[in-house]
Amino acid sequence: xxxxxxxxxxxxxxxxxxxxxxxxxxxxxxxxxxxxxxxxxxxxxxxxxxxxxxxxxxxxxxxxxxxxxxxxxxxxxxxxxxxxxxxxxxxxxxxx
Ligand code: SF4
Numbered sequence: 001x002x003x004x005x006x007x008x009x010x011x012x013x014x015x016x017x018x019x020x021x022x023x024x025x026x027x028x029x030x031x032x033x034x035x036x037x038x039x040x041x042x043x044x045x046x047x048x049x050x051x052x053x054x055x056x057x058x059x060x061x062x063x064x065x066x067x068x069x070x071x072x073x074x075x076x077x078x079x080x081x082x083x084x085x086x087x088x089x090x091x092x093x094x095x096x
Contacts, residue, residue, distance in 0.1 A: 011033035011042045021047070026054045034060045037070035 012025040021028040021044055031041055031048045035056050041048045050056045059065035064072075068082050 009042060011044050011049060014044055014049075015048055021045075021049055023054075028054050029056065031056045032060060034065070035068070036066075039069040040067065061064075 011021070011023055011028075014021050014028065016022075017027075019027050028049050031038070031050050035041060035048070035050060038050070040050055040052055043049075043052050053059050053065075058067070059067070
């Protein structure tokens, strides 16, 4: 006998209201341009939302979103990759 197992999406219980998409009492805002390519993006009624953060734009104000699946590492204000100085000195001491 085959069981009917329906896969539950992360925002399946979200409800579209006049204020916007509401999930567990929080109003969700659509993803921003920086999120393009992230595997966490979930489509709800034709719009893209992040099930991890209600306001994706705030996750990009201080650098790269730490839960982004399409971008790795951290960038400084000039857009250069940040290197942990302690790790860099250990690496240099080992000759790598
Ligand atoms: S995890 Fe970060 S990058 Fe991915 S959709 Fe959410 S806010 Fe955007």
